[in-house]
Amino acid sequence: MTSSLAQFLASVDKKAYKMANIATLNSQDALDIVQDTMEKMVRYYSNKQPKEWPALFYRILHNNIMDFHRKKKFRNLFFFWQQNDEKSYDDHSAFSTAEDDPDLLVIKSENIDHMLIAIESLPAKQQQCFLLRCWQGFSVAKTAQIMTCSQGTIKTHYSRAVVKLKTQLENLDV
Amino acid sequence: MSNTIEVQAKVSLDTSIEQLEPGVEQKLANIRHQALNQASKKSIPSLLFGKSMALSACSLVVVALLSSYLFNSDNKITPPLLTQHELQEDPELLAELEFVYWLSEEEYEEIIL
Secondary structure, eight states: OHHHHHHHHHHHHHHHHHHHHHHHSOHHHHHHHHHHHHHHHHHHHTTSOGGGHHHHHHHHHHHHHHHHHHHHHHHHHHOGGGHHHHOOOGGGTHHHHOTTOHHHHHHHHHHSOHHHHHHHTSOHHHHHHHIIIIISOOOHHHHHHHTTSOHHHHHHHHHHHHHHHHHHHHHHHO | OHHHHHHHHHHHHHHHHHTOOTTHHHHHHHHHHHHHHTTSSOOHHHHHHHHHHHHHHHHHHHHHHHHHHHHOGGGSOOHHHHHHHHHHHOHHHHHHHHHHHHHHHHHHHHHHO
């Protein structure tokens, strides 16, 4: 059972990290979220059937990401003077570090995928819904189960996410 | 158009996980290893949390019992019980009380006569 769980975790760790990274915009926070998710998965759900693991894993991940947003909102509310210090968009730090070197700025900006930027700018729930449905390939029912909401809400989140992505990509292309 | 966006998003995301920042893959492997190894042993904070919760529950029960005993008027030590208890311990006081009783009897007899 442990070896199959190890295989499962190895198969989902990069995608989980990327999902957390897109949600938090910070590599260290993303790693913390993945670590917590894996620990909870092993501690509480390793005895479940392997076919149930993906939904359980992404449900824990989703809850951890939502917890991160809640804590961030709380922190920003009570420690508003620290907001500017905490912004660490390390994936796209080229824009802040390459001010002195225009060539570096051009090279880095070409490498940045507009689609990823558009996904990162989606509201948290729409972003999670889009990633679970489109990237992880979960059905509407499974996504609703993971995000603990109704199937109608999932359809709404998904369609709004697609519309926003379309608008943002059109704006970026212009 | 929406299908195009979905395909494009999937491709972008798949490409992005192949180009993770250096060191992330190693960190993920370490995290996986740690998660799988912690299955058998409970973490120290969780153990401490359990013990502290049990201790707090016990102290709450003790406080509740003590307060109900002390503040309930039925359970207060009444004077007769106190007297009885003191009498058992002090024979001189008992003798004195017997004398007072005898004296009162004598006075009563004198009044009747």
